[in-house]
Amino acid sequence: MMRILKYVALDIIKNKIIIAYAIMLALFSWSAFGLEDNAAKGLLTVLNIVLLTVPLMSVLFATIYVYNSSEFIELLLSHPIKRSKIWKALFIGLSLSMVAAYVFGAGIPLFIFAEWDIALMTIAVGSLLSVIFVAIAFLSSIITRDKAKGIGTSIMLWLYFALLFDGLVLFLFFQFADYPIEKAVVFLSALSPIDLSRILILLKLDVSAMLGYTGAVFKNSFGSDWGLVLSFALLAFWALVPFYLSLRKFKSKDL
Amino acid sequence: MDIRINYRITFIIAFFLFIATENSFAKTIHVGKGKAFTSIRKALSVAQSGDTIIVNAGVYKEGNIIIDKPLHFVGKDYPILDGELKHEIISIKSDNVSVSGFRIQNSGRTAMSDPGGIKVYDAKNVTIEKNILTNNYFGIYLQYAANCIIKNNVIKASQKEENQSGNGVHCWKSDSLQIIGNKIEGHRDGIYFEFVTHSVIWRNIAKNNLRYGLHFMFSHNNAYITNYFKHNGAGVAVMFTKKVVMINNTFEENWGDATYGVLFKELSDCYLSGNRFIKNTTGIYFDGSNRITAERNLFKGNGWGMRMQANCVDITISHNNFMGNTFDVTTNGSLTLNQFFENYWDKYEGYDLDKDKIGDVPYHPLSLYAVIVEKNPPAMLLYRSFMISLLDKSEKVLPSLTPENFVDNKPRMSPYNL
Amino acid sequence: MIEIKNITKNFGKLKALNGLNLELNKGECIALIGPNGCGKTTLIKSILGMVLPSSGEILFNGKSIKNDNDYRRHIGYMPQIGRYPENMTIGQVIDMIKGIRNSNQVLDHDLYEHFNIEKMLDKKMRTLSGGTTQKVSATLAFLFKPQVLILDEPTAGLDPIAAEILKAKIIDAKERGCLILITSHLLSELEDIVSQIIFMQEGNLILHKNAEELKARTGQQTIARSIVHLLKTETL
Numbered sequence: 040m041m042r043i044l045k046y047v048a049l050d051i052i053k054n055k056i057i058i059a060y061a062i063m064l065a066l067f068s069w070s071a072f073g074l075e076d077n078a079a080k081g082l083l084t085v086l087n088i089v090l091l092t093v094p095l096m097s098v099l100f101a102t103i104y105v106y107n108s109s110e111f112i113e114l115l116l117s118h119p120i121k122r123s124k125i126w127k128a129l130f131i132g133l134s135l136s137m138v139a140a141y142v143f144g145a146g147i148p149l150f151i152f153a154e155w156d157i158a159l160m161t162i163a164v165g166s167l168l169s170v171i172f173v174a175i176a177f178l179s180s181i182i183t184r185d186k187a188k189g190i191g192t193s194i195m196l197w198l199y200f201a202l203l204f205d206g207l208v209l210f211l212f213f214q215f216a217d218y219p220i221e222k223a224v225v226f227l228s229a230l231s232p233i234d235l236s237r238i239l240i241l242l243k244l245d246v247s248a249m250l251g252y253t254g255a256v257f258k259n260s261f262g263s264d265w266g267l268v269l270s271f272a273l274l275a276f277w278a279l280v281p282f283y284l285s286l287r288k289f290k291s292k293d294l
Numbered sequence: 295m296d297i298r299i300n301y302r303i304t305f306i307i308a309f310f311l312f313i314a315t316e317n318s319f320a321k322t323i324h325v326g327k328g329k330a331f332t333s334i335r336k337a338l339s340v341a342q343s344g345d346t347i348i349v350n351a352g353v354y355k356e357g358n359i360i361i362d363k364p365l366h367f368v369g370k371d372y373p374i375l376d377g378e379l380k381h382e383i384i385s386i387k388s389d390n391v392s393v394s395g396f397r398i399q400n401s402g403r404t405a406m407s408d409p410g411g412i413k414v415y416d417a418k419n420v421t422i423e424k425n426i427l428t429n430n431y432f433g434i435y436l437q438y439a440a441n442c443i444i445k446n447n448v449i450k451a452s453q454k455e456e457n458q459s460g461n462g463v464h465c466w467k468s469d470s471l472q473i474i475g476n477k478i479e480g481h482r483d484g485i486y487f488e489f490v491t492h493s494v495i496w497r498n499i500a501k502n503n504l505r506y507g508l509h510f511m512f513s514h515n516n517a518y519i520t521n522y523f524k525h526n527g528a529g530v531a532v533m534f535t536k537k538v539v540m541i542n543n544t545f546e547e548n549w550g551d552a553t554y555g556v557l558f559k560e561l562s563d564c565y566l567s568g569n570r571f572i573k574n575t576t577g578i579y580f581d582g583s584n585r586i587t588a589e590r591n592l593f594k595g596n597g598w599g600m601r602m603q604a605n606c607v608d609i610t611i612s613h614n615n616f617m618g619n620t621f622d623v624t625t626n627g628s629l630t631l632n633q634f635f636e637n638y639w640d641k642y643e644g645y646d647l648d649k650d651k652i653g654d655v656p657y658h659p660l661s662l663y664a665v666i667v668e669k670n671p672p673a674m675l676l677y678r679s680f681m682i683s684l685l686d687k688s689e690k691v692l693p694s695l696t697p698e699n700f701v702d703n704k705p706r707m708s709p710y711n712l
Numbered sequence: 713m714i715e716i717k718n719i720t721k722n723f724g725k726l727k728a729l730n731g732l733n734l735e736l737n738k739g740e741c742i743a744l745i746g747p748n749g750c751g752k753t754t755l756i757k758s759i760l761g762m763v764l765p766s767s768g769e770i771l772f773n774g775k776s777i778k779n780d781n782d783y784r785r786h787i788g789y790m791p792q793i794g795r796y797p798e799n800m801t802i803g804q805v806i807d808m809i810k811g812i813r814n815s816n817q818v819l820d821h822d823l824y825e826h827f828n829i830e831k832m833l834d835k836k837m838r839t840l841s842g843g844t845t846q847k848v849s850a851t852l853a854f855l856f857k858p859q860v861l862i863l864d865e866p867t868a869g870l871d872p873i874a875a876e877i878l879k880a881k882i883i884d885a886k887e888r889g890c891l892i893l894i895t896s897h898l899l900s901e902l903e904d905i906v907s908q909i910i911f912m913q914e915g916n917l918i919l920h921k922n923a924e925e926l927k928a929r930t931g932q933q934t935i936a937r938s939i940v941h942l943l944k945t946e947t948l
Contacts, residue, residue, distance in 0.1 A: 046808050053799055077640060079618045083678070091680060110795035114805075116762050117789035118812055121781050205681035209673065216670045224672045237679055245677065247549065247573050248597025248620035293723075293763040 040124045043115065047132030050111075051104070057140050060096055064088065064144025072152040079244075082153050082161075085145060086240060089165040090233055093145075094172040095197050097137045101176030102193040104133060106186040113294050126289045130177060130282055137169040157243045164236040167274045171232045172197070174282040181285040181292065204231040225261075232277040239270055326350025326373070334359055334375075341365055349373045349396070357381040362388050369395030372426065377401040382409035383430070392421040401430035408460060410435035411449070414442060422447060432460030433481060439468040444476060451480040456504045456527075461486040465493075473498060480504070484526065487513040495521060506531050507548070518543055525549070529574060531557040542568040545577070554579040555596065561586065568712070571596055577619070580606045589613045592712045598624055598664075607631045615709045616640060620677070621664040628697040634659065638706040646707045657705035660696045662689035713738050713860065713891050714759060719768030721754055721915075728754040729765065730915040738859075741882070741892040743902050743923075745939070746912035752895045753792065755912070756862055759893075760789055785815070788853035792864040792895075794845045796837040802848055803833030809852055823851040826877045842869040850878055854885070861885055861892045867901050879905060899936035909935060 051057055071084035108129060115125050142162060149158040179192035208227055212220070228234045238261055242249050261270050323337045323345055324330055331337040335356050337347050343363045351371035358381045361367060367384075374397045377383040383398050393412060402409035410432035414420050420442040427433045433449035436442060444463060453459035462478030464486045465471060471493040477500075478484040484500025487493075487510035499522045500507035507523035508530045510516070517539040523530050529548030532538065538561060545555035555574035558564070559581045566588040571577035577596040580586070581603045591614045593599035599619040602609065604627025611632070616622045617640045636652065637659075644655035663686050667674050676682050689696065716734040720727070728751045736742060744752050757763040759770060761777055761784065769776050772783040796805055806829070810819075824830070827847040832840075840848070846869050853861060863882070867875040883905050886892055896902055909926055911919040919942070923935055930938040 042811050042814065046811070050797060050799060077618065080640070086678060087680065087683070108797070111797040113762065113791070113795055114797070114809075115812065117760050117784065117787070117791070118809065119781050119784040120812060202680055205676055205679040209676055209681060212670055212673045212676075221672050224675050228675060234675075234679070238675060241678055245597065245620040247575050247595060248674065248677075291764055294757070 040128050043120070043125060043128035044132050047128050048136065051132055051136045054104075056100060057136050060100070061140035061144040064092070064141060065148070067092075068145045068148040072148050078152045078154075082149075082157065082244065085149065085153075085161065086237075086244070088145060089161060089168065089240070090237055091201055093141055093165050093168050094201060094233060095194075097169045097172035098176045098179075098193045098197050099190065100137070101133050101173040102180045102190050103186075105129065105177060105180040106189060109294075116294060122290050123286060126177075126286050130173065133176075134170045134173045134278075137173055138166045141165050141169050157240070160243045161240055163271075164239050164274075167271070167278065168232060168236050171274065171278045171281075174278045174280075174285070177285040178281040181288045200231050200233045204234060208234070229273050232274055235270060235273060235277075239267075320344045320346075322346045322348060324348050324350065326352055326370075338365075358385060359383060360385045360387060361391050361393070364388055364390035365392075367391065367393045367396075369397070369425075372397045374399060377409070377411075377430070379403055382407070382413055384412045386412065386414045386417055386420055389418040389420070391417065391419075392423065394421070394423040394425060397426045397428070398430065399428045401432070403431050403458070405457075408432055408435065408464075410460065410464070413437075414439045418442070421445070426450075430460070432464050433462040433478065434464070435460075436463075436465040436468050436471065439465070439471065441470045442468070443472045443474070445472070446475040447477075449476060449478045449481065453480065453482075453504065456482050459504055461509075462500065462503065463498075465490045469493070472496070478503065478507075483507075483509040484523070486510065487516070489513065491515050493517075494519065497521065499524075501525050503527060507545075508532070510535060514538075517541070522546075523548070523555075526553075528552060529554040529556065529576075531559065532561060533557075533559040535561050536563050538564040540564070540566045540569055544570045544572065545574060546570070546572045548574045550575060557581070558583045558586065566591060570594070570712075571599070576601050579603075580609060582606065584608050586610070587612075590710065590712055591615075592617070593622070594618055597621070601625070602632060603627070604629050609633075610635075612636050613706075613710060614638070615712055616659070617709065621661060621667075623659040623700070624664040624668055625660065625697070625700065626668060630697055630699050634700075634702040636704045636706055637702055638709040639702065640709070642705045642707075644705065651707050653705040653707055655705075656701045656703045658690070658693065658696060658701050660700045662686050662695055665695050713773060715771040715774075716755075716759075717769050717771065719758060719765040719770060721751075721758065721763060722766045727915045729758065731768070732915075732917050734910065734917065734920065736891055736893065738891050739886065739889045740908050741886045741906050742894065742908040742910055743899070743906040743935070744893060744895040744910045744912070745897075745899060746918070749914075750912040751915040752912060753864060754915075756789075756864055756893065756895065759862065760784065760787065785813070785856075786859040788856060788858035788861045790846075790849045790853035790861075790863045790866055792868070793842075794849035796845070796848070798838035799836065801834050801836055802829060802840075805837060805848065806833075806852065806855075809855070813856060815856060817857065820854050820857045823847070823854050823877070823881060826881075827851060827874065843871055843874065846870050847874060850881075854881060859890055861890055863892065863894045865896055866894060867896065875901070899939065900934065903934055903936075906935060909939070911939065 067088055068085050072081035075081040112125055146162045149161055175196055176193050179196060180189040183189050228238055242261055323341055325334050325337045325347060329350060334349060334354055341347055346366040346368060348368050348370050351373050353374045353376060355376045355378055372395060375383050377400045379400045380402045383401050384393060398411040401411050411427040411430035412422055413435040416438040418440045422434055423445045425447045427449045429451055434444055449462040451459055459482040461483040462481035463473055467489040469491050473495045475497045479502050481503050482505050484503045484507040490513040493516045495518045497520050501524040503526045505527050507526035511533045512535060514536045520542045522544045524546040526548055530545060548555055553575050555571040555577040557579045562584040564586045567590050570592045573595040576598045577593045577600055579601045582605045585608045587610045589612050593614060594617045596619045599616050599622045602625050604625055609632035611634045613636050615638045622639055639657050639659060642653055642657045644653035646653050663682055714736040716732055719729055719732050721729040746752055754763055758765050777783055829851055866878055882892060894902060906923050909921055909923055926938045930941045932938040932941050
């Protein structure tokens, strides 16, 4: 698998989009921190990049890349290589390069301008989000053979997780405002990797506010050592499950 | 002639005798191994008013030590007075007593008599200085005291539950106290006042206390200056009091649901200046308070910089810095009878065309989402999501839910140098 | 060498292969013929493991190819339309396949040399003409001296000279004792190399015969004519 991974990685690096993505991230992050008069406000801009741009880029690039690799996959399949290895190599290659681009683009300014633990959390969460949305891209591109449909599915999924889900949750808040819904809300947030990521960063960024009121519930749920482990496990779950489903489908796919 | 000389001699002798008795009256008694006394109690029983008792290093388990005459009670090299978790350790029941240089530990625990490490009963001019008090129920306890000085003591306890712990410095019905330079940790309340007046609280550090760092009620005309309150279970709460001055205090990292940098409940005619509220869940909480001026304070990195309930009147918030708070100000109603002006808000996005350092556009410190969270706390979970940013932005353009008169008409463009 | 046992493949409602049974042996050069959409490519892809049959099984040297990939070590495959990663150069593709195969056997560089691949190593795959792509495919198929060669329309798009070179190479392989499976529309091209004929129609095996036998039975000179004759007389 390492050999295939090598060629995948080489191919992705040659693809200029990933480099442009890294540079774009760097530009946005540096200017966010440079233009705002305090680091906290710059961080908010970066947070929006992490929560919106990173998933979108990951899901789109990965979907298109997987469709474009159909020749590559076919070529390899006539040789003595296990199917799962090809798929895994593609996934790892894409994930690594998306993470690398993110860490290079947003990670460096984060480390320079933001506080250590916030920077670390933002980088960890952003990296995980990259991987998660690559996995989602794999799933949506294996579901349909049609490239346009696949890209459409990916964008819809992104739209759902990044925007619609929040609206839905807010709506539920108002509907059930009179009930003790804190616990339910904690559960609900686990249903969207973007929300889970946002809360994890929020717990670092707005630590004081999160310690009050219902924040304490979240702090106890997500912020404790176990909660942190659980949250990251959930995020890993979000990356592994879509990929595993796509892998199962790929193994029995006719090419 | 003889008679006269005799008279003179008699006078002189009498004079020397007088001086001698005076000297013996103010004698110094040493307690310790190999000294005149090995027992503090014995030394106390023979001591006369005005004597100095010097206790040398060692462990003394003598139960309740009662000082009922004016004495200087001095520890040398921090002798340990151990209450064995059964006794009140030092009880001062006389005026003009000073206690210094002891390590006082393990006082009794019964909640009925409120045993303290050092307890002052109904006394004036008592000085308690440079003692180390560890693992006591109450640390230093004053009742009906006046003109006392409590200075540079270190008071620590390590109980886990509020009901197993007394307060670090506890004062009740006292007047004209000076509480200076004490370090109080791990007690229920760091400093507790009830009916204490005309006192000054200066340079104390209260941190990691189970409930409040500072807690007072019905304690008028006191000044709190340059104290440091950090990470106390419920922050600082002050209630039902008039004429309080708080200057240059720091309130930091007081975290929790009902935890406040400072809770002002039913206070009036107070002045706050130069205080720093940093990383608290809530910086200041004003509830039913009137005629309060807060100026040149710093609110930084708090969840809520300030929560002002609608039942507050005539609160003036001016020339403060609000920086990096999740929410700067919030309220629970739409009526506002308080005023904000010339504060610096880091969230302000206006401009200053006439270059007078005052923004040309008024600033509404109450964000829509602060209002939503106030009504619907779990919504905090959605904070900073794209949806919410959108809502907040639209509210800034077209205010509909936030009170119109909750406004700083003269927001500063740049922070004050506080 | 390759045994195909009762395999069926459905694409939705379409039956691409319908209960096919075949036995392909060493040293044979088999022409797989039939009209468009008769299931030739599906059959080939099934043998290669790219298409998974709905039922039935395929044995390679007596072992089922299901969940196996190592048997492909012995197969050289030349696809009908070679699809390669567009951004890679010819050299990189060849290097990559070598790297992935990672075999230390002596490589067969005949076609590499005859097709002058060396001069085109730096060309990107997407810039290549169909014929050049076929040359690359052919080179790769023969590179590892496989025991089985599966050639899907090998001469389509090749210029006559290249086609001749390839044909010579196929004959050479046959003489070495390889099993060769060729599909082609142009039967005339295969005339002198083919030893067996498999004719398929709508997923069914119509005929599997020795070429000489077929010619003798139908009394025709060429395989193509024999097939046409058979189809006309419907004596299948």
